[in-house]
Amino acid sequence: MGNVRAKKNLGQHFLKDLNIAKKIVDSLQANQINKVLEIGPGMGVLTQYLLPNKSFETHVVEIDTESVAYLKEKYPELDGRIIGEDFLRYDLSKLFDEPFVIIGNFPYNISSQIFFRVLDYRDQIPEVVCMIQKEVAERMSAKPNCKAYGILSVLMQAFYNIDYLFTVGPEVFNPPPKVNSGVIRMSRNTTTHLECNEPLFIRVVKTGFNQRRKTLRNSLKSLLGDLKLDDEVMGQRPEQLSVQEFVELTNKIDALLAK
Numbered sequence: 001m002g003n004v005r006a007k008k009n010l011g012q013h014f015l016k017d018l019n020i021a022k023k024i025v026d027s028l029q030a031n032q033i034n035k036v037l038e039i040g041p042g043m044g045v046l047t048q049y050l051l052p053n054k055s056f057e058t059h060v061v062e063i064d065t066e067s068v069a070y071l072k073e074k075y076p077e078l079d080g081r082i083i084g085e086d087f088l089r090y091d092l093s094k095l096f097d098e099p100f101v102i103i104g105n106f107p108y109n110i111s112s113q114i115f116f117r118v119l120d121y122r123d124q125i126p127e128v129v130c131m132i133q134k135e136v137a138e139r140m141s142a143k144p145n146c147k148a149y150g151i152l153s154v155l156m157q158a159f160y161n162i163d164y165l166f167t168v169g170p171e172v173f174n175p176p177p178k179v180n181s182g183v184i185r186m187s188r189n190t191t192t193h194l195e196c197n198e199p200l201f202i203r204v205v206k207t208g209f210n211q212r213r214k215t216l217r218n219s220l221k222s223l224l225g226d227l228k229l230d231d232e233v234m235g236q237r238p239e240q241l242s243v244q245e246f247v248e249l250t251n252k253i254d255a256l257l258a259k
């Protein structure tokens with residue numbers, strides 16, 4: 001069986017280091033979960049460490065037909081659990097009717113889109129362990145007042161506690177990516193729904209961070225028009241606000257817009 005030919009447009013960088021592969025799989029923590037979904041298994045470097053664990057059933061979703069054929073031949077025990085589809089388009093609601101965790105060395109070019117899908121299905125996904133571009137991993141886990149703290153940090157941390165676990169250099173991949181990688185674990189927090197108008201919260205966060213160096217009074221002008229929110233928080237920059245403070249700000253803006 002020949003190796004899969006790496007395709008750049010699919011973000012294929014295959015992990016060669018088995019110790020790192022095992023370390024990523026060992027980073028899963030969720031207990032009492034019967035289903036694991038791996039995104040982008042490629043040649044199965046993570047899958048091979050998932051399969052022996054009989055406390056859950058492993059399913060994989062892979063867009064590349066060559067990788068799918070490889071996986072079918074190499075892991076016959078995965079029969080019926082290889083989904084040859086685009087994760088971004090696949091209707092996850094028809095896959096499991098119970099909670100499941102996600103694991104994967106994600107294709108870096110679509111990692112943010114994957115995270116927004118996770119948010120859509122967050123009720124069913126208590127945990128995600130993944131390798132992504134280091135810079136994105138830092139943004140996901142950044143706390144207020146850090147340079148990396150931004151839209152992704154606030155939107156994801158509204159529902160997940162995110163731990164940056166470790167950094168991986170390019171030399172352990174074939175072909176090596178141009179960037180460093182980072183592994184994170186996302187554990188869902190107790191927030192099921194935000195205590196505010198959620199679409200407005202997303203707009204406030206995105207509009208605020210569009211001009212992150214400006215105070216919110218200036219950066220939110222496009223959202224507020226002629227309306228003025230006379231509040232101390234408007235003198236701050238978006239990176240200074242915690243998730244909870246963004247929620248409170250959203251409620252004040254919501255009340256103002258409703259007047």
Ligand SMILES: C[S@@+](CC[C@H](N)C(=O)[O-])C[C@H]1O[C@@H](n2cnc3c(N)ncnc32)[C@H](O)[C@@H]1O
Nearest residue numbers: 013014015040041042062063064086087105107
């Ligand atoms: C960085 S590689 C990781 C491969 C393998 N897990 C490893 O660690 O060696 C990303 C994988 O995601 C797959 N992929 C890319 N886009 C995808 C999509 N939209 N849906 C599902 N899989 C995708 C690629 O074909 C590739 O196998």
